[in-house]
Amino acid sequence: MLALLPAAPAAAASQSKPSLFGRALLRELNHVRGQNGLAAVRPDARMDDGARAYSRTMARTRSVTHGRWTGRVAAASRSAQSIGEVLGWLSPDDPRGEAAWLVRSWLGSPYHRPVVLGASFRRVGIGRATGWIGGKSSAIYTVDFASAR
Numbered sequence: 001m002l003a004l005l006p007a008a009p010a011a012a013a014s015q016s017k018p019s020l021f022g023r024a025l026l027r028e029l030n031h032v033r034g035q036n037g038l039a040a041v042r043p044d045a046r047m048d049d050g051a052r053a054y055s056r057t058m059a060r061t062r063s064v065t066h067g068r069w070t071g072r073v074a075a076a077s078r079s080a081q082s083i084g085e086v087l088g089w090l091s092p093d094d095p096r097g098e099a100a101w102l103v104r105s106w107l108g109s110p111y112h113r114p115v116v117l118g119a120s121f122r123r124v125g126i127g128r129a130t131g132w133i134g135g136k137s138s139a140i141y142t143v144d145f146a147s148a149r
Contacts, residue, residue, distance in 0.1 A: 022048070022126040024099035025143070029116065029124065032103055036117050041145065047125025050076030051142040058140045059131025064089050076125060077146035084115035084145040092130060092139040102141060121145040 106112035
């Protein structure tokens with residue numbers, strides 16, 4: 001089961017050492033961005049912290065919703081000029097499988113594709129937590145995007 005929720009883009013980051021899933025997702029994102037003539041995104045430690053915290057919140061509340069995403073992402077990105085967010089959940093798999101499935105799904109969505117392929121985005125925060133969604137064990141994802149400062 002896969003479900004995705006979009007957030008359209010709104011109008012010297014610290015580096016982060018991503019998790020195994022984070023590295024796999026970063027590779028997938030940058031591969032498709034490169035195929036579309038876009039600059040790569042790089043991990044931002046503060047944005048990673050925010051994305052991980054929000055994934056844990058969704059796991060705890062057993063709901064997948066953006067909530068007040070603009071304020072949360074703006075604060076983590078230090079008020080970038082443009083921000084975006086994509087969410088998702090699916091049955092846990094291996095990190096590469098999860099990353100590939102998510103990126104393919106986001107690219108196939110008219111709401112998610114503009115966020116993943118946002119030309120102004122240069123930084124990303126990646127969060128993953130496990131919990132129960134719809135009565136099933138799930139991996140829950142938050143991916144926040146921001147322009148350079």
